[in-house]
Amino acid sequence: MKKLLYAGLTAAMVLSTGTPAILASERALTENLTEIKTVEVPLVDVLEDYATYAINQSTTSTLAKDFATSRSTGKISSIGQNIDLSKVIPTGSKVVSVTIYCPTNVSVTQSLYTSIDNYRLTNGDGTTATVKFQKTNTPTSTSKTTAFAGDNASSLWFVQIEGTVLMQHTGMDGFTVFGGSKMIVEYN
Numbered sequence: 001m002k003k004l005l006y007a008g009l010t011a012a013m014v015l016s017t018g019t020p021a022i023l024a025s026e027r028a029l030t031e032n033l034t035e036i037k038t039v040e041v042p043l044v045d046v047l048e049d050y051a052t053y054a055i056n057q058s059t060t061s062t063l064a065k066d067f068a069t070s071r072s073t074g075k076i077s078s079i080g081q082n083i084d085l086s087k088v089i090p091t092g093s094k095v096v097s098v099t100i101y102c103p104t105n106v107s108v109t110q111s112l113y114t115s116i117d118n119y120r121l122t123n124g125d126g127t128t129a130t131v132k133f134q135k136t137n138t139p140t141s142t143s144k145t146t147a148f149a150g151d152n153a154s155s156l157w158f159v160q161i162e163g164t165v166l167m168q169h170t171g172m173d174g175f176t177v178f179g180g181s182k183m184i185v186e187y188n
Helices: 002-017
Strands: 028-031 034-042 051-053 066-070 074-077 081-084 095-101 108-110 114-122 128-132 156-165 173-177 182-187
Touching: 066 074, 066 156, 095 114, 095 128, 108 114, 114 173, 156 173
Parallel strands: 051 081
Antiparallel strands: 028 034, 034 182, 066 173, 074 156, 081 156, 095 182, 108 173, 114 128, 114 156
């Protein structure tokens, strides 16, 4: 019965659109006869050492809260989160590029003299790179890095947000990002 229902829904989708539906997170681009695939990973709830498992790339989850505070001035980093892409990306796949950005509908708060600077990404191979923190719905090359090119795509990643407290205003200055930053990994 479930197979019949699934077949009926698939047929309805094909008939209504004229072509089979392809989820945005499952796009495949062809470039110089090398297939490049993309997986979009919404960053979900963060709780200390909580690991996010990207099991279903078509589900949309959001980052409930990522924050950093400090009682002094200087660089600060959010608590961050782990993302395990081994459930979504096949073993042996290599990174082409990583794009990460904060959609414009995400609420961001920060203290008077605090700036939000970068996302800091670390992959399972130990490579670390920063990408400028940007609120946008159309990420550009500013939101993209090729620092992980050739590294294992199917691994555990750690994502943090970095900022700077220029001057103390409240005694516990910092920032909070509510909503859902998005990370897009292109791999082949």
